[in-house]
Amino acid sequence: MAPAPASTETWPARFSDQGSPGSRAAVSVHPETRQRPADAVAGLLASLSIFASLVGLAYRPARLIPGALFLALLAVAMSPRHQRLAAFAVGIGAACFMIGMAAAVVTDHPLF
Numbered sequence: 627m628a629p630a631p632a633s634t635e636t637w638p639a640r641f642s643d644q645g646s647p648g649s650r651a652a653v654s655v656h657p658e659t660r661q662r663p664a665d666a667v668a669g670l671l672a673s674l675s676i677f678a679s680l681v682g683l684a685y686r687p688a689r690l691i692p693g694a695l696f697l698a699l700l701a702v703a704m705s706p707r708h709q710r711l712a713a714f715a716v717g718i719g720a721a722c723f724m725i726g727m728a729a730a731v732v733t734d735h736p737l738f
Contacts, residue, residue, distance in 0.1 A: 687726030
């Protein structure tokens with residue numbers, strides 16, 4: 627069996643934004659955006675919120691999950707970079723709250 631031919635696809639070049647207007651060089655990569663510290667904190671808060679929601683599902687939903695939802699909403703407001711993760715954290719927290727409260731009532735476990 628013959629090996630697959632190497633890809634000869636070329637990417638369109640862009641002009642760099644650095645330097646004087648007449649000396650812009652053609653480049654084929656996008657400029658890297660720096661991650662702010664708030665972006666990293668928002669991602670950690672969203673992850674912590676998901677973890678607390680899942681723990682609250684099994685332990686005490688009325689005590690843990692509202693705090694987890696607060697962390698998720700705080701993560702949504704902090705950073706646009708991790709908004710999808712924070713939105714998932716809000717959704718997971720809401721679902722865990724409803725399921726955890728229903729399970730606690732049905733199984734006669736304490737809510738607080």
